[in-house]
Amino acid sequence: MWARAWEADVVLRDGGAAHIRPIQPHDADALQAFHVAQSPRSTYLRFFAPMPRLSPRDLTRFTTVDHHDRVALVVLVGDAIIGVGRYDRVEEGVAEVAFNVSDAHQGRGVGSVLLEHLVVAAREQGITRFVAEVLPENRKMLDVFTEAGFATTRAVEDGVVMLTVDIAPTDRSREVMEAREHRAESESLRRLLHPRSVVVVGAGRRPGSVGGRLLADLVGGGFTGDVHVVHPEADVVRGVPAVRSLADVPGPVDLAVVAVPAESVNEVVEGLAELDVRGLVVVSSGFAEVDEAGLARQRELLRLARGHGMRLVGPTSFGIINTDPQVRLNASLAPVVPPPGGLGLFSQSGALGITVLDAANRRGLGISTFVSAGNRADVSGNDCMQYWQDDPATTVVGLYLESVGNPRKFSRVARGLARTKPVVVVKSGVSSFTVPPGHAVRETRAPREALDAMLRQAGVIRVDNVHQLFDVAQLLKTQPLPAGERIGVVANSGALAALAAEAAVSWGLDVADPAVVAPEAEASEVREALQRVFSDPDVDAVVACLIPPVTEVDREVVAALQEVAADAGKPCAACLVALVGGAERTLSLSRVEPGETSDDEPAAGAAGTATGDATAAGESGGDKDDDGDVHGGAASGALPVYSTPEDAVRSLAAVVRYAAWRRRDPGTRVDPAGTDARAARSLVESLLSGRTADDPPLQLEQEEVSALLACYGVQLWPSITVRSADEAVRAADRVGWPVAVKATERRLRHPGLGGVRLDVADARELRAHVTSMLAGPAGSGGGSTPALLVQAMASAGISVLVRTLEDPLFGPLVSFGLAGDTTVLLGDVSHRIPPLTDVDVVDLVRTLRAAPRLFGYMGTPAVDVHALEDLLARISVMADDLPEVFSSELSPVQVAERGLAVLGAQVELAVPVGRADAGRRVLPQ
Structure with missing residues (x-):
């Protein structure tokens, strides 16, 4: 489980890619090489003593860990370790943490990435606090901790700074992580779109050659940097001097454009690594869009590119364009490039890329940059939005999306961008989450309306087609x-x-x-x-x-x-x-x-x-x-x-x-008083103990549901199971008259099915109802002996329902609707993706078409919407905190003129498969 959850590709501060994973015993030689390459000062700051080499015993100790009490992560570029971070549990909930970053890679943000990933791993293992001993002169390491945004205290003992870090997430730590992610991903795209030198691999001399067309457009567009061409036979291709192999290209090279047969692409990427290439555009087809062999080839391409620090556009990309007069990059197959302007364009489809650029040109709409993602193996619309947020040349953003690989992150990034620059999106597949061949997208259980809700929540303008996008x-x-x-x-x-x-x-x-x-x-x-x-x-x-x-x-x-x-x-x-x-x-x-x-x-x-x-x-x-x-x-x-x-x-x-x-005021992230996330986590972990991700969801008993909801300040209205009229009377005496009697099977509680009796005021009436219900369909649930539920009557009001869903694609999803036909028959349900702000919660209630009923309709009194919004905020925090909550439903929730009562609730737990946007910087796999 740890190998799948803790291994990831990341983008560093300078835009280069790296790989992070748990250390393994076979890393001993690489760890020794990393250690020996460090300066004596760096070694002293890490170990407080000279240590030219690690002893065999140290190598074994450092590379052999249990991934529970002792965890170590390494950051790699290629096969070389450039950073190591570890923690050792020293007492219950507390671990000592340490880092070591290669001298050659200082300043790239390796330490902050290690801390983020160690924090996530530690939380999963029940660690709540890190402690560290740092020499006062080790300012870089002190800054890693103090700038991370966690609650940190420090003391000096015997000339050593003793740090204590509470690793519970805070608003500040989230802001820091997101800001670092933004800078890194923005820089990685800047390096792609502002190259100083480009090498074209696969530029043929014959008419119609894709590589030749790319080279002609690159040169004809007036690229301001150096252009290199690799051709095994020709000395000149399209007027550009050619070299026989990549080994002959004078490096370094910023961007490589590859147009060779799919079977040869990965070999080319290996050669490009020697040129220190940081950006890669693959226009070749024959990858995941064709068959399983192509999918395996694409996965290997992605592994190679990221392993060597490259960001990948494609494969099957239509290319990239930057109209900046200082760059003039046309590494695309566009027959006509629109003039310079303020529109940033992203397309997942090569064919639609042609349409998009042609439409922009016909309308006289100048563009700043254009990216065609093809199979979107790496660079996505999220990356482009991160770049465009910082790009002064871009004032409006247009995206043609065939799939959304990480809606949770898309929502977060788009919301930040749309605050200053409009974002217009064409999303194909209106009737379902259509996934084109070649796109790696998790399956979804969310209703299709969730996508529209996510876009509205993020301030994105969704249109139906390319024509409307340009309108x-x-x-x-x-x-x-x-x-x-x-x-x-x-x-x-x-x-x-x-x-x-x-x-x-x-x-x-x-x-x-x-x-x-x-x-x-x-x-x-x-x-x-x-x-x-x-x-x-x-x-x-x-x-x-x-x-x-x-x-x-x-x-x-x-x-x-x-x-x-x-x-x-x-x-x-x-x-x-x-x-x-x-x-x-x-x-x-x-x-x-x-x-x-x-x-x-x-x-x-x-x-x-x-x-x-x-x-x-x-x-x-x-x-x-x-x-x-x-x-x-x-x-x-x-x-x-x-x-x-x-x-x-x-x-x-x-x-x-x-x-x-x-x-509108974007609002502040909801943080209701009286919640206990640690107690909730402890409860779900105990309930899921011994289960695996392959097990079906666990349906909680009512006592367990009540305990979980109580961790978030939500009280479940008590009910008592009864199997006879006498038991029903004793239960009513206990919960208080008048009472409601309900079938244990929820479907029978629908009006007209006889599964509910309300406002039962005395024992005689109760006995009659119970006897009648136990003899009919309502008494068929609850096991071999017919059973019913007795519950105290709540104040009159409006019944609503609140649902959550942990979706493999969207992550947590909160849904709200009125109980009854408006939800069941008309689909009048609103959706939002946590984390929610107070403004999101208000919208969740008011975007419901039947919402006027809550505020007084046709002379009826208004109900306590404030109490309802507080409940929605609490449930959204629970859904965000606990990916183990596979699904939950609070229904009915009776909202009265003052206060509300949660009359019923169901919760299912499951071992989570991991969220696509999991609170640490991770590139999609």
Whole structure:
């Protein structure tokens, strides 16, 4: 179990990859080599004494551990150990910890990675506190502990600093880990996208050669660095001098682009390791997308790349692009590269990569960078988002996703990015979590609505197709964010105005009375209407729909629209329909002044950008003020143009929702008082003792459920099992009258099945109900002897249910709904992925379609929503703390005007398989 859980690939501070795993006896020689290479000072700081070599006894002691009381992890690049971290249990719950990092790899964050992974391993073995002895002059090691974010105390004894570290996770330790992960992954992508030198392996001279095309595009694109080509026979390929083998390439090389047959790729990677390559793009196919042999080949490719410190894009990648004038990298198969701009693009599909780039180019939307992940063996959308968050050239992010390998991390990373830069996502497979060939994705038990909930929670704009992605992106890139959801409509056609207004209402926007002018209205009249609507304080954004009365467009009318929109500082989406040759087109006004004409129009049906400055078209996202809000994007002269009012309004509605999410306080992570995570962990570990991950989930008894919920401050309403009328009366006397009588089989409690009797007030009535129920279906559960449950009546209110699920893909998932038909028949359930903030909890309740019933509906009293939110927060913390909770359901939960009662609960436990985002820096396998 430890080997699977503790072995991982990681990204270090400088962006290089490394491998971390438990030490093994066969590491003795590598450990000795590591030790001998250390300087005398480093050895003294570690062992407090000179030690040129490790004795055979020390080597045996250091490499032979039990992985329980004595744990040691090594960090490797290739076969070389670059860091060692270990702990030894010294007493119950306490272990002494020590690190040693190679002199040659100091400053790469090896020590902090070791500490993170040792902490996770120690928690699993019941360790709660680390102690360490560190010499005062060993500042780097002291910093590893003090900067980790854990509660740390120190004292000096006999000239040695004695550290005590409480390894329970804190908000600060999580922030530190996530910040380090962000910096490392961002840097690893920066090294890929900003290479100083590139080697192309597999560039052929024959026409149609994939490698030759890559080389031609790289050179033709004006790459500013050095280009190397490997060819076994040619001296020159596509005008670039070639060498016979990788051994002849003058190193080091930052990026390698590989286009050789799949069977030869891994051999090439071995050779690239000698050049200190840190980035690898494999366009070759024939890996996991074809068969099991290809899958094995891909796994070996990933092992080799990471083992040698490389980040891998692909295989079956379409390539990568960076339009930065200081780089000009086109290592892709794109026939046309869009101009430089602020849109960062990621695609998991090679074929869709072509579509994405072509669409961006046709619309005049410049891009900053583009990454095609192919089989996504390593570099993913998460990595790209980490990079784009730091990249000043990127203002809007677009992702085409065929699968989401780590939704929990995606949610966390996307949420951080979306706070400053919009994220627009196309996710294929709407009807299910479709996994394309070649993508390694865990199976999921979560409902398909969970993905949409995750994206909304993260502030991501989800669209249905690539067309909509660019519809939204061009609005985000050229316009300021709206301050609200009040929409004004200006049109020179009543029909267009009606279409726009109806579309806005259907998207939940507030619409002011449309301002309609005559189709033949002069520019001055259109300008006046525009100014009136834009200046209205009750209008936050404007949709302008203009159709020419004849075949020619009035350029002065369009110029008036541009000028008024630019001066207003409010977003505008335009529908400018030009009838040219009987075909509907959007109009591009690049380099067009009022009164001039232009034949430079995009293809029919495409959206575009109207602008008075070709270099500014689609490229200004506005200026940012000190608060980070975007203002005045239209001042650049750029205006997004759509072919239909519906397209314009749909895009504007998406941006309105995003702006509302961004304006909101993100909230603080919920941390309810009165929880005891350690007691809960001890309880689940004792209940699962002796079980394995292959065993079926363990259904807890009610006493065990009650004990677990109590660890999180949740009281389960007591019930007593009875098998006769006399027992029922004694139980009612004990719990208090009036009582409810329920079938032990939960399905029989549905209204109409006779499994529940409520508000039973006296013994005579109770005896009659019990006798009747025991004789019918309700008495069939609970074993060989018919049984029922007697429970005190809770206060009147609304019944709800709360569920959690430990999903192999999503990790913990919390679901909420009203008990009854709205959930069972209509699927009215809301979902969120922990950890939750207080704002997430509020949304979990209020995004339910039936939520108005909780706040007073049709004259009914409002219930205690505050108590409900407190319960949801506690259950979300339990789900986040305990991956062993396979599933739980609290139902019914009776929410009264004051307080609530958890009347029933079921919990299943299982040995967890491990979360994809497990509180330490780990690259996906």
